[in-house]
Amino acid sequence: MIQLHELQFIIPLITICVASVLVLIVEVFSRNREVVFAVTTLSVFVALIITIRDISYSTIILNNFININNVSSGFNIVVLLSVLLSLLESRSYLIKKQINFGEYYAIILFSLIGMMLMVMANDLLIVFLGLEMMSICFYILAGFMRKRIKSNESALKYFLLGAFMTGFLLYGITLIYGVSGTTNLMVLFSNTLLHQEPLFLIGVGLFLIGFLFKIGAFPFHMWVPDVYDGAPTIVSGFMSTAGKIAAVATIFPIILKLNILDYRIIISVVSVLTMMFGNIIALAQTNIKRLLAYSSIASAGYLLVGLAAFNDMALRGILFYTLAYSFMQLGAFIVVGIIEKSSSDNKDFSNISLDSYKGLAKRNPVLATIFTLFLFSLAGIPPFAGFWGKYYLFVAAIKANLIWLSIVAILLSVIGIYYYLKVIVYMWFTDPETDETYIMSPLGTTAIILSIAGTIFFGLFPEIFFELIRFY
């Protein structure tokens, strides 16, 4: 039986739940999208503030189903932050694309419930429940431009592959339960005798595969470029930050606490292949959304480098990288969304090839500067937050004596700089072919300013973040 006082620990979750139901009611009775947008943004903001206030809570509640601690609260803050940033830009983008339906905001909130639940889960069934809530909302969001073939294609591809990979995840949970007789994570962590059982190892492996699909790691990455290319740009940004961070925040602490060192070599190899694939294929891209998609595959590789380290530094690095990543990746997608135009028949995207970025600096120097900044941060050039994100991850790998892995990772991220610089060269050192102008909405500008502030602030003072979130 749930004690009433336990509910105070999940006020952010309850806020989002109530808001999501409220949004549906407002949508059907008044059809006023302004109110819907205001309720959504406000609830996410309130949840963010309360999560930051309650960062020091550490407890296991609700029949051992929910585990609240520094790590889960820290990841929840990052997830809420990226949802908030993408919401701010959503409205003007949806109006531009003529898909400003109230359901969009409801679905965003539903997926947010799933993500927060998953991050705080202390039971494999809650993990599964949260993941499915998130994924089903993503399938809908990817196909949100229902009149566009590409959007439909991306939704269908994502749905079929996602449903298939859910099978792996469930098989994993089944095997873990079959061997241990429990789905409670705390019991699984403490029972080290289990960690020698071959069936248990297979179960954890299958479980890991289900999540590697969600974070887009090699060899389960093929959906990433197609889905991010076809989905509405702001949704791509949302999926590649909030969704990926929630998946990372769920699986990485579980794997780190299980501490099965047999997995180290597998994770290292997967991370090298992921970085290699993401960075090298990205070199050949001429479509900016696909380029960012491959760069997000590469980022999954960097995160896996941290996971392979299996030490205390790893979790710090992963948390910092996800924070930096949410600012810079979402910022880049917001800029792409601003530059994107609808084709004349409104059936397909236009202005997403690299050619549309030619001479951007002469046409709109502000936008070009902003985009350059985000790309520098993604490339990992100091003094931006992206540099410190990679730094902490690679240091964790070195501390764990994985020198070869960190050398490979650094070399591959150097390759990555090339394609980011290619976009920058297009913007600054070529002549413009058109004289299009771009409209920045006030809320979108706020989102961009927040992203820039985060990228630069955490680039200059990375340690402040760890002051906020104390570990252990």
Added chain:
Amino acid sequence: MLEGYIPIFIIIFISAAFAFLNINLSSLLGPNRPNKEKLSTYESGMEPIGTAHDRFSIKYYMVAVSFIVFDIEVVFLYPWAVSFLNFPKPEMIYSFVIGLIFIVVLAVGLIYEYKKGVLKWD
């Protein structure tokens, strides 16, 4: 560890062999005189009209989805209602509130469905 499963494997093998043998034996030994009526789709004596590779109206899916949701609602509410009176008082209030939240969430879904015109058939 796997010894306990041997009877199950034997059963699986026997049942697979039984099914395989019977299907093949009947097609091997039985007479084979097909005609147009025999080969057509059997649908309780109705005449088939075209193939199933057709686009169905979205209404069918809407009704099917609503049906599943409320079917499952009944499955959950039935044991709740039956065991309700057996609880001591504090747990009774607790389970009442929990059940109420469940019903309210589903009711919001129904209101949404109704206002969006999903339940209109024409």
